Amino acid sequence: MPADLHVHTTFSDGTDTPLEIAEKASKIGLTAFAITDHDVVDGIPPALEAGKRFGVRVVPGIEFTTEVPDAEIHIIGYFIDIGNAGLKSTLKKIQESRHKRIHKIVEKLNMSGIDIKAREVFELSGGSSPGRPHVARALLKGGVVRSIKDAFNKYLGWKGPAYVPHYKLTPVEAIRLITASGGTPVYAHPAVSNYDRIIPDLISSGLKGIEVYYPGHSKADVKRYLEIVDKHGLIATGGSDYHGKMKEISLGTVTVDDEVVDRLESAGGYSR
Ligand code: AMP
Ligand code: ZN
Ligand code: FE
Ligand code: FE
Numbered sequence: 703m704p705a706d707l708h709v710h711t712t713f714s715d716g717t718d719t720p721l722e723i724a725e726k727a728s729k730i731g732l733t734a735f736a737i738t739d740h741d742v743v744d745g746i747p748p749a750l751e752a753g754k755r756f757g758v759r760v761v762p763g764i765e766f767t768t769e770v771p772d773a774e775i776h777i778i779g780y781f782i783d784i785g786n787a788g789l790k791s792t793l794k795k796i797q798e799s800r801h802k803r804i805h806k807i808v809e810k811l812n813m814s815g816i817d818i819k820a821r822e823v824f825e826l827s828g829g830s831s832p833g834r835p836h837v838a839r840a841l842l843k844g845g846v847v848r849s850i851k852d853a854f855n856k857y858l859g860w861k862g863p864a865y866v867p868h869y870k871l872t873p874v875e876a877i878r879l880i881t882a883s884g885g886t887p888v889y890a891h892p893a894v895s896n897y898d899r900i901i902p903d904l905i906s907s908g909l910k911g912i913e914v915y916y917p918g919h920s921k922a923d924v925k926r927y928l929e930i931v932d933k934h935g936l937i938a939t940g941g942s943d944y945h946g947k948m949k950e951i952s953l954g955t956v957t958v959d960d961e962v963v964d965r966l967e968s969a970g971g972y973s974r
Pocket of ligand 2: 710715716740945
């Protein structure tokens, strides 16, 4: 039975609400999906509600944007306890940094002669986990750029004139935080980071899975990560990284068997 374990909602940079996702999931025959918004868990309670309504199992999750000096590494936590105090205080710190960063990005754009207001960005983000995609959408809406890609290429990308970093955990910190919150840490789309040399460190810090199946992964990537998973007794996960209507990837493009969901659930926290 198919489960899509990587989905973004309007609570981060997705364009579908949790309710719309649950409805779509039931329509296309998914038995489960995981909410994995960037650095925020606010979409989980409404998603659990919506899942009940449409008869689809909802996995509470989060995708942390973490960094090492020369790469960005995304770590997903499945089955985290969203009431965990340590998790809540870290998320608050990241959210504050993401908010301040929007103001800084807008200032930089203004200095480049672009008329954009922070309020316009926050209107598009709903306030929960504002990011560069929301700035890109505001620029598109204001007619400053022709596409989201254009916005990243001209202004928001790494080394672009309006690039501003935000506070990030290291991958090891994210793995520890997820584990302490009762969750199961998984390395998301490793081929996108192209930083396999970090995997041994992640495993010794408590990593329990690798997102082997992913739209951007080649056959060779899948084979390589499956070998690592087998060698270390990890869980092979997968998902579409669905972001809604604005991107080409549809919900359920990549799925794994329901059995993976059970394994992720029982691997939560310090259990081994
Ligand atoms: P942030 O977390 O605010 O730094 O934004 C990162 C998000 O921006 C990623 O998860 C992608 O969805 C999106 N993104 C990054 N680079 C690009 C790009 N070149 N074109 C379109 N979207 C991008
Ligand atoms: Zn995203
Ligand atoms: Fe990601
Ligand atoms: Fe994602």
